Amino acid sequence: MYIDTHCHLNFNDYKEDALEIAKKTLLADTEMIVVGSMLRTSARAVDFAEKFSKGVYSAIGLHPCHLINQVVENEKDEDDKYKFIAQAEVYKEEDYQKLIDSSNKVVAIGEIGLEYFRLPGDKKELDRIKELQRQVFKQQLNLAKKNNLPIIIHCREAHDDLYSILYDFVIEKKPLEDWGVIHCFSGDYELAKKYNSLGLKISFTGLITFANQWDEVIKKIPLEKIMVETDSPYLSPIPYRGKRNEPLNVKEVVKKIAELKGLRVEEVAKTTYNNAKKLFKI
Numbered sequence: 001m002y003i004d005t006h007c008h009l010n011f012n013d014y015k016e017d018a019l020e021i022a023k024k025t026l027l028a029d030t031e032m033i034v035v036g037s038m039l040r041t042s043a044r045a046v047d048f049a050e051k052f053s054k055g056v057y058s059a060i061g062l063h064p065c066h067l068i069n070q071v072v073e074n075e076k077d078e079d080d081k082y083k084f085i086a087q088a089e090v091y092k093e094e095d096y097q098k099l100i101d102s103s104n105k106v107v108a109i110g111e112i113g114l115e116y117f118r119l120p121g122d123k124k125e126l127d128r129i130k131e132l133q134r135q136v137f138k139q140q141l142n143l144a145k146k147n148n149l150p151i152i153i154h155c156r157e158a159h160d161d162l163y164s165i166l167y168d169f170v171i172e173k174k175p176l177e178d179w180g181v182i183h184c185f186s187g188d189y190e191l192a193k194k195y196n197s198l199g200l201k202i203s204f205t206g207l208i209t210f211a212n213q214w215d216e217v218i219k220k221i222p223l224e225k226i227m228v229e230t231d232s233p234y235l236s237p238i239p240y241r242g243k244r245n246e247p248l249n250v251k252e253v254v255k256k257i258a259e260l261k262g263l264r265v266e267e268v269a270k271t272t273y274n275n276a277k278k279l280f281k282i
Contacts, residue, residue, distance in 0.1 A: 002030040004247035006229035010044040013233040037063035049105035059108035064115040107280040109144040110152025151180035203227040206237025
């Protein structure tokens with residue numbers, strides 16, 4: 001059994017065929033968590049998960065890039081780019097609480113976190129945006145704690161601030177041992193150890209199939225602290241680069257981890273599946 005712990009079948013990229021993709025994925029013994037990025041896509045994730053009796057779950061949260069109006073240009077992989085207009089949303093806890101109360105398919109708060117990459121404005125405006133991100137992230141940490149839900153954390157070029165916030169949260173709130181995951185991990189081995197020491201899992205995407213900068217991390221950290229994801233529709237692994245990513249491609253991530261660790265694919269699949277089951281209580 002496999003599980004894609006982070007996909008976006010609720011995004012417009014799958015407007016025509018999301019249900020077909022999910023059904024195909026489930027038939028191939030692969031479950032999935034559909035992750036929101038703002039209230040609209042979070043509600044869509046919950047509605048989508050509700051269409052299935054098992055194997056499809058949802059996460060809800062406000063991504064830091066949706067705190068201001070901006071054009072976001074990013075890399076799907078090293079050869080491909082995507083661009084979208086991020087619409088500003090004012091975080092209202094009661095709206096997200098309603099989604100939690102409406103469905104038992106909500107298994108996490110996410111994706112939430114900090115995004116300092118290519119922010120617009122002068123230094124004063126940059127400082128204002130970063131402070132807004134930090135405050136909304138803290139508010140959503142408290143929402144997760146209040147509802148006994150784990151968190152799915154996004155971080156780009158903001159690890160110092162992120163770690164500081166998470167460290168203070170652990171000291172003050174004393175969450176359980178398994179309480180969150182760093183999605184699409186972008187750091188090195190030392191940073192991975194720091195997050196693991198806080199009780200957080202590290203998750204990898206298809207990036208590891210064509211970039212070797214995470215080889216050391218994967219080889220050294222225990223398999224019990226690793227999870228796998230696609231971040232579909234982005235970050236397609238080899239041999240699907242240049243194409244829209246899909247949850248079923250999480251198997252390529254599992255294969256690469258097995259190769260790097262010198263383990264059987266079946267062992268990596270089973271352990272990462274159990275890691276997700278334990279974290280998300282599914």
